[in-house]
Amino acid sequence: xxxxxxxxxxxxxxxxxxxxVGWLIIDELMKDSEGQKDKRANCFYSKKKFGKEEVIIVKxxxxxxxxxxxxxxxxxxxLIKTEDIIVxxxxxxIPLGKIRxxxxxxxxxxxGVQSIIDHLKTKNFIRIRIGVKPENEVKIPAEKxxxxxxxxxxxxxxKQVMQETCLAVSEILEKGIxxxxxxxxxxx
Numbered sequence: 001x002x003x004x005x006x007x008x009x010x011x012x013x014x015x016x017x018x019x020x021v022g023w024l025i026i027d028e029l030m031k032d033s034e035g036q037k038d039k040r041a042n043c044f045y046s047k048k049k050f051g052k053e054e055v056i057i058v059k060x061x062x063x064x065x066x067x068x069x070x071x072x073x074x075x076x077x078x079l080i081k082t083e084d085i086i087v088x089x090x091x092x093x094i095p096l097g098k099i100r101x102x103x104x105x106x107x108x109x110x111x112g113v114q115s116i117i118d119h120l121k122t123k124n125f126i127r128i129r130i131g132v133k134p135e136n137e138v139k140i141p142a143e144k145x146x147x148x149x150x151x152x153x154x155x156x157x158x159k160q161v162m163q164e165t166c167l168a169v170s171e172i173l174e175k176g177i178x179x180x181x182x183x184x185x186x187x188x
Contacts, residue, residue: 003080004029004169005058007067007089007112018132019064019146022088025130025165026059041077043070050173064112068119075120085125086172087116088165092142094131097157099165101172101181102127126177128165
């Protein structure tokens, strides 16, 4: 069994922000499955099969910086190896429309990822980093910029990257992390 987690913030005001791109992709992955709430894990989740692999798809209902609480709880509850956890999140260092797949990597300043590292006591999990960097230079602090909505033009690119990320998840689950990293990371 594996866990796929999308990072984001609860609340209507954050719904379509750059920081919630992980949640947007989780919504896409959950489309044809019935979701439910787990109060103890503080998340919304769904179970789904990808090929022969049973997967728990998770949307933590904590704020981004506390995502590790949910991931740590679920990892212990289901006895999941950390390398079987896939975390999907925004990355301001990657151009919009691009994704990057990594494993066993530092948080690079992403507080949601750092929370997961702190709770799991390891960085040995898979990350799918979704680029949210705009074409033009941003003149506001990064922590404020990621809480801005995508422009109409960017929303078209976002839809494409959401589909591509769902395909990347399938590839990781069916063909392994190395195959997926070789294919997707070379597109940058």
